[in-house]
Amino acid sequence: MRIGFIGGTGEEGMGLAYRFAQAGHDCVIGSRAIEKADAAVAELKEKDAGLPITGATNDDAVAQADIVIVTTPYTAQAATLPPLAAAVTGKIVISTVVPMAFEGGRASLTSVPEGSAAQQEQALLPESIVVAAFQNLSARKLLKGGPLEADVVVCADDKDARTKVMALAEDIEGVRGVNGGALANSQMVEGITVLLVSINRAYKTQAGIRIAGIA
Numbered sequence: 001m002r003i004g005f006i007g008g009t010g011e012e013g014m015g016l017a018y019r020f021a022q023a024g025h026d027c028v029i030g031s032r033a034i035e036k037a038d039a040a041v042a043e044l045k046e047k048d049a050g051l052p053i054t055g056a057t058n059d060d061a062v063a064q065a066d067i068v069i070v071t072t073p074y075t076a077q078a079a080t081l082p083p084l085a086a087a088v089t090g091k092i093v094i095s096t097v098v099p100m101a102f103e104g105g106r107a108s109l110t111s112v113p114e115g116s117a118a119q120q121e122q123a124l125l126p127e128s129i130v131v132a133a134f135q136n137l138s139a140r141k142l143l144k145g146g147p148l149e150a151d152v153v154v155c156a157d158d159k160d161a162r163t164k165v166m167a168l169a170e171d172i173e174g175v176r177g178v179n180g181g182a183l184a185n186s187q188m189v190e191g192i193t194v195l196l197v198s199i200n201r202a203y204k205t206q207a208g209i210r211i212a213g214i215a
């Protein structure tokens with residue numbers, strides 16, 4: 001599978017690209033600037049020169065991709081996504097985005113008119129199949145390498161797309177994909193990340209989540 005990242009040069013995009021490339025997927029790190037994409041690729045190839053990762057502009061990354069992952073900040077998606085809409089028509093677009101703001105060192109959830117960042121993505125990309133996932137995975141842990149101990153709650157209105165992204169999540173060692181139901185449920189999943197930021201500060205760690213009571 002070829003996975004294209006929009007805004008893939010930040011920690012979350014690079015961390016997911018690192019793990020999916022390790023699992024054998026071709027990853028294309030997209031950026032507004034090709035030089036920045038190439039620098040991100042070079043940094044990841046320092047970990048393992050054989051990783052199937054390339055750099056591209058955001059436009060080229062989504063044009064090449066079977067599946068697209070959005071890893072821009074929430075505040076960037078309203079301007080970034082509409083020009084890419086034609087190139088992602090009919091494709092699965094995964095939202096990792098958390099609408100979070102920091103004030104006085106504290107994180108809070110930003111109110112989104114559509115409900116969640118992922119629902120806003122669906123409104124911005126009406127011809128794509130938006131799936132919400134990976135919002136609770138720490139980028140630093142992804143980049144560090146080694147098995148994770150985490151659940152990825154996957155929310156989507158399209159059942160087949162949800163199942164596909166649950167399986168993709170399990171390509172990351174130690175991750176379990178959990179069926180989170182409808183895309184509207186992504187609002188709660190995004191909110192958990194704000195809670196994790198507070199927990200991380202209290203325990204000086206990079207915490208994730210595990211859902212109890214399911215096989």
Ligand SMILES: NC(=O)c1ccc[n+]([C@@H]2O[C@H](COP(=O)([O-])OP(=O)(O)OC[C@H]3O[C@@H](n4cnc5c(N)ncnc54)[C@H](OP(=O)(O)O)[C@@H]3O)[C@@H](O)[C@H]2O)c1
Nearest residue numbers: 007009010011012031032071072073074076097098135139
């Ligand atoms: N960091 C984490 O641990 C973590 C965990 C879970 C979820 N997330 C979510 O994942 C997303 C990415 O997180 P991150 O920490 O990697 O973010 P980031 O470093 O702040 O941004 C990622 C990339 O987005 C692009 N970007 C930034 N501002 C932009 C703008 N105004 N317009 C267009 N593109 C812009 C930049 O790429 P170019 O300059 O190369 O275009 C940047 O490298 C966020 O929505 C975050 O909520 C992060």
